[in-house]
Amino acid sequence: MTSILQKLLCLFSSLLFHLIPLLVFSVHVLSSASPPAVQTEVAEADSLLRWKASLDNQSQYFLSSWNTTAGRPCNWFGIQCNEAGSVSNISLTDSGLEGTLQSFSFPSFPNLVKLNLSNNSFHGNIPSHIGNLSKLKILDFSVNEISGSIPQEIGMLNSLTYIDLSDNFLTGTIPASTGNLTALPILYIQRNQLSGSLPQELGMLKFVTEIFFSENSLTGIIPISIELALSHNNLTGPIPTL
Numbered sequence: 438m439t440s441i442l443q444k445l446l447c448l449f450s451s452l453l454f455h456l457i458p459l460l461v462f463s464v465h466v467l468s469s470a471s472p473p474a475v476q477t478e479v480a481e482a483d484s485l486l487r488w489k490a491s492l493d494n495q496s497q498y499f500l501s502s503w504n505t506t507a508g509r510p511c512n513w514f515g516i517q518c519n520e521a522g523s524v525s526n527i528s529l530t531d532s533g534l535e536g537t538l539q540s541f542s543f544p545s546f547p548n549l550v551k552l553n554l555s556n557n558s559f560h561g562n563i564p565s566h567i568g569n570l571s572k573l574k575i576l577d578f579s580v581n582e583i584s585g586s587i588p589q590e591i592g593m594l595n596s597l598t599y600i601d602l603s604d605n606f607l608t609g610t611i612p613a614s615t616g617n618l619t620a621l622p623i624l625y626i627q628r629n630q631l632s633g634s635l636p637q638e639l640g641m642l643k644f645v646t647e648i649f650f651s652e653n654s655l656t657g658i659i660p661i662s663i664e665l666a667l668s669h670n671n672l673t674g675p676i677p678t679l
């Protein structure tokens with residue numbers, strides 16, 4: 438009798454001995470290996486909330502739907518996601534938002550294709566990390582109070598089809614790296630305080646159909662291909678001397 442009990446006990450403890458590591462292992466696996474899509478979503482949500490916290494009070498109030506109880510960022514105001522649930526479009530326009538882009542974590546949005554912050558009160562400069570938005574097609578920062586120079590990293594965004602930086606306080610020269618955006622059709626940078634000569638590299642923009650840089654203090658020679666593009670476009674204001 439006792440021997441059966443002993444055997445059972447022995448079996449049970451050996452079972453436990455094998456089961457405990459298995460349990461510990463599976464708990465560990467479950468907690469650490471959430472799918473990459475979920476990790477991206479959490480990182481994007483965190484980054485948006487951190488940026489929101491850097492904006493002025495009224496802007497934070499305006500973005501009250503940006504909260505974790507409201508679920509995924511895909512449901513938040515001005516945010517759209519792709520089919521995989523990753524943030525693809527950020528459109529926060531005409532909303533009186535006030536703050537800077539310094540706390541915007543560009544590397545956290547690898548799938549962003551559209552960033553439209555048009556007609557707000559964003560100030561400060563354009564961080565060089567904007568070059569991290571490798572899939573960005575549309576960039577619209579028009580009608581804000583953005584200052585400083587255009588970072589040369591803009592030349593890394595070779596998916597861009599539309600850039601509008603018009604009506605800001607941008608200074609300095611147009612970076613030569615803009616010429617790297619060889620497939621870019623549309624570039625609006627009018628009504629800033631840009632100076633210097635137009636970089637010859639702009640001549641590499643073979644597909645440009647609309648380019649506006651009036652009401653700056655630009656000088657110099659218009660690269661020949663741009664001149665052709667301008668000939669069937671509306672360049673107003675002072676044309677650089679030819």
Ligand SMILES: *[C@@H]1O[C@H](CO)[C@@H](O)[C@H](O)[C@H]1NC(C)=O
Nearest residue numbers: 490492493494495496497498
């Ligand atoms: C912004 O909100 C915080 C906390 O609600 C408050 O302490 C601060 O005074 C507010 N600032 C302005 C400028 O309204």
Ligand SMILES: *[C@@H]1O[C@H](CO)[C@@H](O)[C@H](O)[C@H]1NC(C)=O
Nearest residue numbers: 501502503504505506507508
């Ligand atoms: C969070 O967002 C939801 C959905 O927009 C909203 O109903 C709720 O009031 C928000 N919560 C806070 C604390 O702002």
Ligand SMILES: *[C@@H]1O[C@H](CO)[C@@H](O)[C@H](O)[C@H]1NC(C)=O
Nearest residue numbers: 517518519525526550551575
């Ligand atoms: C995001 O913006 C792009 C470019 O404007 C557009 O083609 C696409 O439909 C938008 N995506 C969503 C989910 O709205």
Ligand SMILES: *[C@@H]1O[C@H](CO)[C@@H](O)[C@H](O)[C@H]1NC(C)=O
Nearest residue numbers: 530531532533534556557580
């Ligand atoms: C800019 O946004 C304000 C609201 O903040 C709106 O009243 C105004 O009409 C907008 N301007 C343009 C040109 O859309």
Ligand SMILES: *[C@@H]1O[C@H](CO)[C@@H](O)[C@H](O)[C@H]1NC(C)=O
Nearest residue numbers: 530531553555556575577599
């Ligand atoms: C960005 O938003 C403004 C204001 O709503 C709109 O007029 C403009 O067409 C948008 N830009 C792009 C590229 O969609």
Ligand SMILES: *[C@@H]1O[C@H](CO)[C@@H](O)[C@H](O)[C@H]1NC(C)=O
Nearest residue numbers: 543544565566567568569590
């Ligand atoms: C992001 O941009 C910065 C500045 O251009 C660069 O140093 C960094 O390597 C980039 N990171 C990624 C992940 O692309």
Ligand SMILES: *[C@@H]1O[C@H](CO)[C@@H](O)[C@H](O)[C@H]1NC(C)=O
Nearest residue numbers: 592593613614615616617638
């Ligand atoms: C962009 O352009 C600059 C200046 O023309 C050049 O030095 C650089 O190698 C180019 N490539 C990238 C990816 O920026």
Ligand SMILES: *[C@@H]1O[C@H](CO)[C@@H](O)[C@H](O)[C@H]1NC(C)=O
Nearest residue numbers: 646647648669670671672673
């Ligand atoms: C150029 O201006 C004319 C007259 O103002 C207008 O009809 C035409 O649509 C404009 N073209 C472009 C490409 O904006």
